Amino acid sequence: MYTTSIAIQVLPDITDIDKICTIVDSVIEYIASTGCHYMVGPFETTVEGDFETLMSIIKRCQEIPIELGAPSTKAYVKIFHNPHGVLTIGEKTDKYR
Secondary structure (H helix, E strand, C coil), rough: CCEEEEEEEEEEECCCCCHHHHHHHHHHHHHHHHCEEECCCCEEEEEECCHHHHHHHHHHHHHHHHHHCCEEEEEEEEECCCCCCCHHHHHHHHHHH
């Protein structure tokens, strides 16, 4: 049972589209490396897990673009937290696939 679900969109402050894609790919690779269940969408990546883990993921997703040369970065984050459990990605989307 997951207690928290986040959706995160990372926007490096760069105009070079190839560099943006490289940075976003690196952020997604990091998310994949955490072992959390996630799904990449066209605008954001949804991640499921416990609250503390997901908050640390949000933090790291801000650090990666800077480390890769972005002068700054923005993120849009949605957080749904319920200590009794949240609907999973599958419960929300499987009926549409």
